[in-house]
Amino acid sequence: MLDEKIETIHSEFLKEIPEADNSKKIEEIRIKYLSRNGLLSSLFEELKNAPKEDKPLLGKKLNEMRNSIAQTFEQAKAKVDTTGKFFENKIDLSLPGITRAIGSKHILTQTLDEIKNIFKGMGFSVTLGPELESDYYNFEALNFPHDHPARDMQDTYFINNNFLLRTHTTPVQVRIMEKEEPPIRAIMPGRVYRNEAVSARSYCMFHQVDGIYVDTDVSFAELKATLVSFAMQFYGSDLMYRFRPSFFPFTEPSAEMDITCFLCHGSGCKICKGSGWLEILGCGMVDPNVFKSVNYDSEKYTGYAFGMGIERIGLLKYGIDDIRIYFENDLRFLKQF
Amino acid sequence: MKVSLNWLKEYVDLSGIPVSEIIHNLTMSGLEVEEVINQNEIYKNFVVGFVKEKIKHPNADKLSVCKISNGTEEMQVVCGAPNVEAGQKIVFAQIGAIVPNGNFKITKAKIRGTESFGMICSESELEISSNHEGIMVLSSELKEGTPISEALGLDDVLLEIAITPNRSDALSHFGVARDLSAIFDRKLKLPEINLEEYENGIKDFASVEILDPINCPRYSAKVVKDVIVKESPDWLKQAVQKIGMRPINNIVDVTNYIMYETGQPLHAFDLKMLKGNKIVVQSTTVESQFTTLDSKVRKLPANTLLICDAEKPVAVAGVMGGENSEVTSDTKNILIESAYFNPSSIRRTAKALGLSTDASYRFERTTNAGGTIYAAERAAQLIAELSGGKVAQGTIDVYPNAVKQPVVTVRFARVEKILGYYVEPEKIRKIVLALGFEITFENDEQISVRVPLFRPDVEREIDVIEEIARINGYDNIPTISSFSVPLGVKHDESSFYDKVRDTAVGLGFYEMINNPLQNEKTAALTGNQIGVLNPQSLDMAYLRTSLVPGALMVAAKNFNVGEKNLALFEIGNVFNKNSEETEIKSFSDFKEETKIIFLLSGKASLKEWHGRDKNYSFYYLKGLINSFLNNFTLDNVLNDSYYHSGNRIFDFIFAKEHDGNLIGNGGRINKEVLNYFNLQQEVFCFELDLNLLEKLSTQKSKYNPLLKYPKMMRDFAFIFDKEIEYEDVAEFIKKNGGSLLQFVRIFDLFESESLGVNKKSMAFELEYFNENRTLKDEEVEKDFNNLITLVSNKFNAKLRGN
Structure with missing residues (x-):
């Protein structure tokens, strides 16, 4: 008797449950089968009156059915969302998704960020300074005397006799040292200006990162090691490098760092003008005259400084053949990075 | 600056050193080689040819067809030059040659139906001069088949070197040779002066007076009499051309040659044009005008250093000579100026005139105050040799303001501190000597050197350390494998x-x-x-x-x-x-x-x-x-x-x-x-x-405890007059909604004729909660209803939906 009832109710449930496609119907099923006064409860009531010898088997069967119903019910219930609507079970999955716009940083910013992160990882602070700078900070304090040909190395936009648009970010070195005592360990990114005719190869402004480290025992060997580490992190660890003597008024000895051309790997190509080498930065030991202008004792302290251009990196890395495109801000360019 | 390797080899023995190594080492010691022109490469496949026969081209009036012998075979060549003749020795570009001017390759060609196997070249096609009037006719003594590089001495390697502003000494072959001698440990041998002087003393012909010794600390001069101004011999013309200058005559070419040799700019005056046979060096006090030898009238600002004769200016000192005293084909007697000027004075003038010359470029970077006499004498000697002139005895040397030679002490420990590695004192010694420094004192800890005047960039210990570093090679500076980083607060202002x-x-x-x-x-x-x-x-x-x-x-x-x-x-x-x-x-x-x-x-x-x-x-x-x-x-x-x-x-x-x-x-x-x-x-x-x-x-926000009790939401919509602004309504609701009202949000806004003329509907959602308890339906309902009345009255608004 009870045995048959169990079968009947179970098959009835299995017939009804697929039709329950909204929360109202789901709730009706719950009340009909699973509530306190539901069909299952009544079956358990009946079990009490069943012959003693049949009880274990019937009980087991009844429990199995209850579990099965409860499980199927939960599955059906889960398909219905809170608004009571049944989830659609077939949509065109191939339609484009609904997007939310995201912009991007300028490629020069991205390059600068990468450089910044490497130097921050090596314990450098990041310091900024003004673009409209005084002759003193831009030249004089950096050991560029008046009427000296070294000034020709950097074509300058003058505001008047004493003010100008900075030609490099190096003046920030002086500003830091004026304010703080060694140790000084900082990089100085920023925009600089050069009074040059605008062409595919040169622009009236560009971006630089300068760096400086001053302490009681800083040597050229440490400068080399720091910049080699930077270059390997930035350009790849398989590069070869070399340091060539050069000249900057604010460092001595001065050097330029070359790395193997990453296009031709040193065999010579158009980008490296056949030399196999690419110049990536200038550097050197801080000139005692610079220390003098910030009242540092150059017997006690030594330091190194370096500087690199950002635009050039992109020209080399992404094959950009016209520097002006950086500043056109054509959306088709901006979206590429 | 352009430098000729053959020229350098006259001053330093570079035998056995491959060209590539010379170039690499120059770059690695601070004289960056930016471009290399190997003439042997350029003039490959160019040989001396002999024109055996010339006939008119059958199909073209202006062309001729020549038979050219290269010593081993004869070839037919179509030529367009009017001056080609049978019997000439010419420059023959054979198949495969790449013509320097235009960079095109010679191939077998058919010109107006006639086959041609090469080309007869002009000077301009070879880029040895700008002369393109017809082909270049060679000396008949040259043997056909001889490579042109050999026949014309075009077997040099020319280096374009980027000279940094501190290295004025390297703006000369002497300076570059001195670096090479130090790098390769080869002896430097500069030419000795071997003057045959005329009996009459120079004082009989000229005198020099310096009125501005600050801006002209030294003025040396030589006089050469009875010169014949003419074309320079081939070797000199070629030498001048190699370094990128145009040959002018045997006087001017020598002054340019000596400038590129020694770094000392020279100027030759026609002595006849110097009134009173006198040189007076002085600065102007007012603005003036002057015609330079390029026939341009220049405006000179006050404080321009001028070279004058007894009456008038004859040159802008250190920048350019004057038209009124330049050497011409009539010149007989010359005065060679070899001076040392104050760099900033020359720089100011050059800037003011917008004129940068080979001379001003060197003067403003500081020339060798100790080398004026040598350069003047060497020029006089060469001019006499090439022009048949006679050198007047003696040298005028007015030197009122002696330039000091600094003595610099270098501590070995300091070298190590700066460079980060130990350089043996013996090595330091060798380097400073090779660079022309004189050792005045040495012990176990330091060395003192007297700096030669041709190295004005070296004044301090650090300057000498740089010399040691660059000659010893930056490659020898070790890279360390770890370094210490000072602790403390790191800032990132960006x-x-x-x-x-x-x-x-x-x-x-x-x-x-x-x-x-x-x-x-x-x-x-x-x-x-x-x-x-x-x-x-x-x-x-x-x-x-x-x-x-x-x-x-x-x-x-x-x-x-x-x-x-x-x-x-x-x-x-x-x-x-x-x-x-x-x-x-x-x-x-x-x-x-x-x-x-x-x-x-x-x-x-x-x-x-x-x-x-x-x-x-x-x-x-x-x-x-x-x-x-x-x-x-x-x-x-x-x-x-x-x-x-x-x-x-x-x-x-x-x-x-x-x-x-x-x-x-x-x-x-x-x-x-x-x-x-x-x-x-x-x-x-x-x-x-x-x-x-x-x-x-930078003001930090405070943590707000999360709400533990449920919120209650209500919404309403009103019809307002169109002029009523959202913010006025929203502020009113916030103020008058009761203490349980926390947020107000507009969620619908529209205008429609159905609302009435100049009316609009605004719908608001209201959020009620209390941070400390669960709200009762009745209290929210009371506030909400109260608010409806207040809004209706305040804005004369009509509640929608009922």
Whole structure:
């Protein structure tokens, strides 16, 4: 008797449950089968009156059915969302998704960020300074005397006799040292200006990162090691490098760092003008005259400084053949990075 | 500077050293070789040819057909030059030759139906002169088949070296040779003077007086009599051409040759043209005019150092000689000037005249004050040899202001401290000696050297350390494998801007970077513009006073290329004088501020399968700016204000203020400005002061405990008169909604005829909760109903829906 009832109710449930496609119907099923006064409860009531010898088997069967119903019910219930609507079970999955716009940083910013992160990882602070700078900070304090040909190395936009648009970010070195005592360990990114005719190869402004480290025992060997580490992190660890003597008024000895051309790997190509080498930065030991202008004792302290251009990196890395495109801000360019 | 390797080899023995190694080592010791021209490579496949026969071309009047012998075979060549004749020795470019001028390869060709197997060359085609009048006819003594590089001495390697401004000594073959001698440890052998002097003393012919010894510390001179001015011999012409100069005559060519040899600029005067046979060196006190030997009338500022005779100027000292005293074909007697001038004086003059000559370039970088006599004598000797002249006995040398030779002490420990490795004293010794320094003292700890006058860049210990480092090779400086980093607080002054950028990018904006230089009118639109003294063009003569114009120019450019939907931002500095009249004398006379500009234009979203397209509007701008600011915890710090007019750039204006200070503003660009920038669609911009924002946003927000009790929501819609503004209603609701009302949000707004004339409907959602307890339905209902009455009465509004 009870045995048959169990079968009947179970098959009835299995017939009804697929039709329950909204929360109202789901709730009706719950009340009909699973509530306190539901069909299952009544079956358990009946079990009490069943012959003693049949009880274990019937009980087991009844429990199995209850579990099965409860499980199927939960599955059906889960398909219905809170608004009571049944989830659609077939949509065109191939339609484009609904997007939310995201912009991007300028490629020069991205390059600068990468450089910044490497130097921050090596314990450098990041310091900024003004673009409209005084002759003193831009030249004089950096050991560029008046009427000296070294000034020709950097074509300058003058505001008047004493003010100008900075030609490099190096003046920030002086500003830091004026304010703080060694140790000084900082990089100085920023925009600089050069009074040059605008062409595919040169622009009236560009971006630089300068760096400086001053302490009681800083040597050229440490400068080399720091910049080699930077270059390997930035350009790849398989590069070869070399340091060539050069000249900057604010460092001595001065050097330029070359790395193997990453296009031709040193065999010579158009980008490296056949030399196999690419110049990536200038550097050197801080000139005692610079220390003098910030009242540092150059017997006690030594330091190194370096500087690199950002635009050039992109020209080399992404094959950009016209520097002006950086500043056109054509959306088709901006979206590429 | 162009340097000839053959020339260098006259002063230092480089035998056995491959050219590639010479080049590499020059670069690695500070004389960067930028270009190498190997003449043997260039003139490969060019040989001496013999014209055996010349006949007229059958199909062309101006062409001839020649039979050329190269010593082993005969070839037919079509030639267009009028001066080709049978019996000539000529330069024959064989098949495979690459003609330097034009860089084209000689191949077998058919010219007007006649086959041609090569080319007969002119001087200009070989790039040995600019002469292209016909082919080059060679000496008949040359053997056919001889390579041209050998026949014409074009077997040199020419190096273009980038000389840094400190290395004036290396602006000469002597200087480069000296470095090579130090690098390769080979002896330097400079030519000795071997003068045959005429009996009459120089004092009989000329005298020199220096009236400005500050700017002319030394003036040496030689006189050569009875010269015959003519073309220079081939070797000298070739030498001068190799270093990129045009041969002129045997006098001028020698002075140029000696300048490139020794670094000492020389000038030859026609002695007859010097009134009183006298040289007077003096600076002008007033502006004047002078005609230089290039026949140009030059305006000379006051304080120009001039070389004069007894009556008049004859040269701008150190820059260029005068037309009135230059050597001509009639010149018989010459005075050779070999002077040392104050570098800054020459530099000022060269700058003022906008004239940079080989001489001024060297003088302004400091020449060798100790080498004037040597150069004058060497020039006199060569001129006498080449012109048949006689050198007057003796040298005039007026040296009122002796240039001092510094003595520098170098501590070995200091070398190690700076370079980071130990350099053996013996090595240091060797390097300084090879570079021409004189050791005056040495012990276990240090060495003192007297610096030669040709190295004016060396004055201090660090300068000598640099010499040691570069000659010993930077490659020998070890790289260490670890270094210590000073601890302490690390600052990143750019981190706020980084966060600003990330937020803007997250909101869908693309970053632009604009040129801060613009024209005056544009810069004046938004502030008190600061001008540049020496702009490249009027379009880039002023600094931007705001980021708005630059952004609008970018919008215009993008519209022109069909990019009409823009969301852009830029972070950059803007520059404003305190007032229009301010003259910038100090940093307090102007402001340099870092700002951010946002620009929106076109469509915010395109028409899609799931929805309509949407245009950027004032409300997008306002909403995005508020979203942006939300990331900087500024909720209750900034006040908003709105205007419809009163700004030169915007018409719908939205401003953010703090304590009465404007933090930023923006809105819709007005029609006038749109026209100015040639913009054909609506543009919205907002500019914020990041320096102020950074200060405000450093205030940390406090943690709010999470709400433990449920919220209750209510909503209502009213019909209002159209003029009633949202904010007035919203503020009224907030104020009068009771203590349980926490938030008010407008969720619907529309106008329709069905609402009545000049009416609109605004629907609000109200959020009620209490942080300490669960609300009762009745209390919320009471407040809500009360509010309905208040709003109805206050705004004469009609509740909708009942």
